[in-house]
Amino acid sequence: MNITNIRIQNFRSHTDATIELNKKSTLITGKNGSGKTSLLEAIYIAIQGSSFRSSDDEIIKYGNSWYRIDINFEDDHKRIIKFDSNKKQSRKTFDIDGIKKNRLPSNYKIPVILFEPEDLQLLSGSPNRRRNFLDKFLTQAYPSFSISLSRYNKALRHRNALLKQDNVTEDQLFPWNLILSEYAYEITSRRIELIKNINKQIKEIYKQISGVNDDIEIIYNGKEITKQELLQEFIKNNQCDKILGYTTIGPHRHDFIFKFNGRNACDIASRGENRSLILALKFIETDFLADIVDKKPIVLLDDVFSELDKNRQKLLTTHFSSYQTIITSTEAIEVKGVKNILLS
Numbered sequence: 001m002n003i004t005n006i007r008i009q010n011f012r013s014h015t016d017a018t019i020e021l022n023k024k025s026t027l028i029t030g031k032n033g034s035g036k037t038s039l040l041e042a043i044y045i046a047i048q049g050s051s052f053r054s055s056d057d058e059i060i061k062y063g064n065s066w067y068r069i070d071i072n073f074e075d076d077h078k079r080i081i082k083f084d085s086n087k088k089q090s091r092k093t094f095d096i097d098g099i100k101k102n103r104l105p106s107n108y109k110i111p112v113i114l115f116e117p118e119d120l121q122l123l124s125g126s127p128n129r130r131r132n133f134l135d136k137f138l139t140q141a142y143p144s145f146s147i148s149l150s151r152y153n154k155a156l157r158h159r160n161a162l163l164k165q166d167n168v169t170e171d172q173l174f175p176w177n178l179i180l181s182e183y184a185y186e187i188t189s190r191r192i193e194l195i196k197n198i199n200k201q202i203k204e205i206y207k208q209i210s211g212v213n214d215d216i217e218i219i220y221n222g223k224e225i226t227k228q229e230l231l232q233e234f235i236k237n238n239q240c241d242k243i244l245g246y247t248t249i250g251p252h253r254h255d256f257i258f259k260f261n262g263r264n265a266c267d268i269a270s271r272g273e274n275r276s277l278i279l280a281l282k283f284i285e286t287d288f289l290a291d292i293v294d295k296k297p298i299v300l301l302d303d304v305f306s307e308l309d310k311n312r313q314k315l316l317t318t319h320f321s322s323y324q325t326i327i328t329s330t331e332a333i334e335v336k337g338v339k340n341i342l343l344s
């Protein structure tokens with residue numbers, strides 16, 4: 001479902017702005033602080049339900065008490081998102097083709113591929129960032145994954161709370177070990193399957209972006225073991241976890257590295273190589289989602305062109321040309337089929 005236009009009111013620095021989007025690629029240009037990322041953020045809220053960068057209260061234009069997004073799609077579908085905030089309470093509503101909801105139901109979410117400059121810290125940042133990358137990817141692809149993940153996290157909080165108590169028994173821990181092993185199995189096996197899939201393509205896609213035939217592989221440190229074996233591992237760690245006061249094993253502790261020509265990319269990849277690697281992942285994510293989910297993803301690329309030469313900028317827009325893509329940049333580029341919009 002392609003977006004035809006979007007109007008935002010009292011949204012960050014925008015009082016009232018409307019932009020018409022191209023069916024394929026739209027490039028939004030403007031000076032730093034002109035409100036480019038805010039436009040991507042508004043689109044993201046309209047198709048995913050919440051912002052990728054902050055709470056609704058922070059989005060309302062300073063000095064106001066509400067924001068509003070009107071978004072129109074092809075085939076006359078429309079959504080109106082209103083957020084009202086006063087001292088007593090806040091209220092967010094989604095009007096989807098005339099039906100009012102308090103949140104965006106998952107069947108109305110449209111898959112999105114988002115590149116934000118923070119993604120460049122994927123290799124060097126915390127393990128949590130890397131786990132989030134895998135989990136966000138899998139959540140959009142498989143709705144059951146997000147259920148397993150939230151049940152796992154809930155059980156983890158319960159087990160950790162118990163571990164902080166004095167004299168906790170093995171019997172008290174057992175039900176939580178059982179639940180954790182159940183969901184740990186699904187989370188770990190989905191992540192391993194995804195990484196195998198990425199590994200099959202990453203070298204080739206990276207070569208398309210960089211023009212270089214580097215050897216690239218993701219190595220994940222979670223093991224492919226059965227639920228029963230996982231349960232035994234949680235039980236085996238009861239004692240140690242009691243001493244430390246938290247759960248020391250499970251997918252919430254897993255991590256992965258990129259092997260770049262046999263070495264850890266985090267130690268050796270240049271800034272350009274790092275960016276090309278992240279973009280290769282975004283390419284794979286887009287095509288993977290498009291294959292699995294019955295709705296075509298929308299691609300939002302924030303400040304993606306920095307440090308890329310003209311050829312790579314063109315290649316990037318061409319690669320995403322079968323999806324509706326909205327790109328922000330401080331500079332306009334002339335590529336066939338790309339609509340340029342200048343924010344002032």
Ligand SMILES: Nc1ncnc2c1ncn2[C@@H]1O[C@H](COP(=O)(O)OP(=O)(O)OP(=O)(O)O)[C@@H](O)[C@H]1O
Nearest residue numbers: 012013032033034035036037038058059060061062
């Ligand atoms: N709630 C708010 N009310 C008013 N202005 C805000 C609010 N939140 C952020 N801003 C301002 O909005 C402006 C636009 O921010 P945005 O991140 O969209 O800019 P940008 O064009 O993407 O900038 P850059 O090119 O530097 O990434 C910034 O100057 C920011 O300080």
